[in-house]
Amino acid sequence: MLFNSLDFAIFLPIVFVLYWIVLDKKIRFQNILLLIASYVFYGWWDEKFLLLIILSTLVDFFVGLQLSTQENNTKRRLLLWTSILFNLGLLSFFKYSNFFIDNFREAFSFMGYQFNTWSLKIILPVGISFYTFQTLSYTIDVYRKNISPTKNFIVFASFVSFFPQLVAGPIERAKSLLPQFSKKRIFNYNQASEGLKQILWGLFKKIVIADNCAEYVNIVFDNPSHHDASVLMLGAILFAFQIYGDFSGYSDIAIGSAKLFGFKLMQNFAYPYFSRNIAEFWRRWHISLSTWFRDYVYIPLGGSKGNKLSQIRNVFIIFILSGFWHGANWTFIFWGFLNALFFLPLLLTKRNRLHLDSIHSHGFISMVNNFFKISATFFVTVIAWIFFRADNLSNAFQYIYNLASPSIFTIPKLDTTIATKILLLFILFMLIIEWISRKKEFGLSRIFQNQPQILRWVFYSLIICLIGLFMPTKESPFIYFQF
Numbered sequence: 001m002l003f004n005s006l007d008f009a010i011f012l013p014i015v016f017v018l019y020w021i022v023l024d025k026k027i028r029f030q031n032i033l034l035l036i037a038s039y040v041f042y043g044w045w046d047e048k049f050l051l052l053i054i055l056s057t058l059v060d061f062f063v064g065l066q067l068s069t070q071e072n073n074t075k076r077r078l079l080l081w082t083s084i085l086f087n088l089g090l091l092s093f094f095k096y097s098n099f100f101i102d103n104f105r106e107a108f109s110f111m112g113y114q115f116n117t118w119s120l121k122i123i124l125p126v127g128i129s130f131y132t133f134q135t136l137s138y139t140i141d142v143y144r145k146n147i148s149p150t151k152n153f154i155v156f157a158s159f160v161s162f163f164p165q166l167v168a169g170p171i172e173r174a175k176s177l178l179p180q181f182s183k184k185r186i187f188n189y190n191q192a193s194e195g196l197k198q199i200l201w202g203l204f205k206k207i208v209i210a211d212n213c214a215e216y217v218n219i220v221f222d223n224p225s226h227h228d229a230s231v232l233m234l235g236a237i238l239f240a241f242q243i244y245g246d247f248s249g250y251s252d253i254a255i256g257s258a259k260l261f262g263f264k265l266m267q268n269f270a271y272p273y274f275s276r277n278i279a280e281f282w283r284r285w286h287i288s289l290s291t292w293f294r295d296y297v298y299i300p301l302g303g304s305k306g307n308k309l310s311q312i313r314n315v316f317i318i319f320i321l322s323g324f325w326h327g328a329n330w331t332f333i334f335w336g337f338l339n340a341l342f343f344l345p346l347l348l349t350k351r352n353r354l355h356l357d358s359i360h361s362h363g364f365i366s367m368v369n370n371f372f373k374i375s376a377t378f379f380v381t382v383i384a385w386i387f388f389r390a391d392n393l394s395n396a397f398q399y400i401y402n403l404a405s406p407s408i409f410t411i412p413k414l415d416t417t418i419a420t421k422i423l424l425l426f427i428l429f430m431l432i433i434e435w436i437s438r439k440k441e442f443g444l445s446r447i448f449q450n451q452p453q454i455l456r457w458v459f460y461s462l463i464i465c466l467i468g469l470f471m472p473t474k475e476s477p478f479i480y481f482q483f
Contacts, residue, residue, distance in 0.1 A: 001044035003253045004206055005475050011041065016260055020187050027184055031158050034181075034261070038163035042127070049125040052090060057160045059086050060135040064142045064149035064156075076143060083139040091132045094124055099328030127167035129325060133292055135160055138174040140296055147175050155181040164257035168250045168480040170268040170288035177265070185262030195259030197444040197460070202252030204463050205443075206478070208470050209430055210245035212423050213238040221389055224399045229408035232399060234420075239389050240382045241427050244273065246479045247286070252442055271438050273381075273431075274359060276373035278342040279352040281381060289325070293318050308348065315347055316340045326388075331396060335387040342380050358439045426466075 001007050015037045023029045043050045063083045070076050138159075141147045150156050159178045165171075220227055220235030227235070248269035255265045268288050275281035282290055294303075301314045316337070323336020346352040359370050383400070390396035412420075434443045444463075448456045 001041050002475050002477060003250065003257075004203060004471075007044065011037075012257065012260070019261055024187070025184070027182075028154070030185065031154050031181055034163070035154060035158045035161065038158065038161040038166060041163035042161065042166055045126050046123070052125055052128065053131060053161055054157075056087060056090065056132065056135055057157050059083060060139050060160075061150075061153055061156045063139055065151065067139070067142045068149045080139060080143045084136065087132045087136050091128055094128060096328045130169050130171055131160055131166060133171050133289075134174075137171070137292065137296065138178070141174055147178075150178060150182075152182070162258070162263070164254040164261075164263075165265055168247070168254070168478055169286075170251060170254065170266050171292055172265060172288070177263070180263050188262065191259050191262070194445065195256040198252045198256030198259065198442045200256075200460065200463055200467075201442055201444045202249040202254075202256060203467050205245035205249035205252065205430065207472070207476075208245075208426055208466050210242045210249060210479075211472060211476050212426070212470060213242035213245065214476075216420065216423070217242055217389070221391075221399075224395070224402060227402075228410055228412065229403050229405035230410045230412040232403055233408060234412040236382050236386050236389075236399075236403075238423075240273070240378070240385050243385065243388070243479055244269075245430070250478045250480065255442075267441055271358075271434050273378055274374055274435065274438055275377050276355045276359070276370060277346055277351070277377055278339065278380060279346045280355040281377055282339070282343070283356075289322065293322055297321060304347075311347060312344065315343055319343065330393050331387050331390050334393060334396070335384055338384045338387060342384070 001011060015033065018033055019030055023033055039050055042053065060083055063079050066079050067076060070079065138147075138149075138156075142149045150159075155178065158181050159172075159174065162172075162177070217235055217239045220231060221239070224232055224235075251268035255268070258265045266288055268286060270284040270287065272281050272284035275284055298314055298318045301317060302310055303314060304311055319336040319340035320333055321336070323332040323334070323339075326332040326335075343352065346354075386399050387393070387396045390399060430443070433447065437443050437445055437447060440446050444460075448459060
């Protein structure tokens, strides 16, 4: 079930009414309702995939229980590895089987050996990368004795499958989300109001920004050799906004939907395109995944401790793993590698911990300086996104090569169903709103807070009209569903 579908527009109010009116103050039944609703939500794509998430839930629930009673370190490690191998085994089979088969065949073909290999007809279960990491973090935290395992299966199953963030995050930690299922939830009008505004802003970024950028981006990336360098540059820039609007839009809808039911999810995007260097960008982009790799891979490897060689190794491992997590394609791996290269100078000069807070206004010179830093960071990010979007490495490098042309200085021209100038105005509008709210949780948070109510409602009505105007006639999946 897609957030931007009529099905979800019917599904969400029904669950909301049952949750707060029919089952109000009955926490056990509210959790059962959320579990059933989450399975319906997930099974809407393909009910067969429900078996995988249920199986993963059962394994990690019982591993957690056993870890709580087991004191023998060898047996505890065995239990931990049972969970790790099971979850990563499922993820690897569904996501990477054909990648390894194809590369095995190509490697031996390069050496003159021919193998008649075959490819598996595997459908990637939606959201498997997200809920796999979420359940893994639970088992690891129980093993480390950072949290106590829950003995309530309904609570744990609801935590694993919570429908607002099930398919594309945020990847929640058990320490934060799990206790919320055990506490009494009381309806809070202000929280619900904030939730609706965040859903509205998420839909705007997905439908008005991302989906319209996609039309231009698809035309450019499908035939890059047919376009001038200026068109290619604009296509790369619009893809940067497409993936941001698409993914952060999903996160806004997820977090806003959770608020409607009295839950608080972590912020997954903190205005990353206002970052002043690549390290700050990665503290603001897909925060739940970045912090997951930091806590469960980077720090155990030694993090920033040790000699420079160890630090460099750890940085490349973390970025390449992040790229590989996104998909079974060398383009994603190179995208991760490229970001590690961009990060490296900051690490070596010990400037990677600069800019830990939002931009403050400290005079004209400071703002100009920040503008150039933001622009430079955005540029290198856009270059990296080309590899993320390209079908293969050859196309990506050709795309980069074609950018180095005098036509880069021409005015880009390309016809789409929406005038490019209008699309750029919408992007500018989004950036202005998010710049104003850059110290808040999301774009519409506290916007026009001190203005007359009629002004706020006119503004929200404008957003709703734009969403309705550009609502696609057919469902448009979110980009990160493929990961």
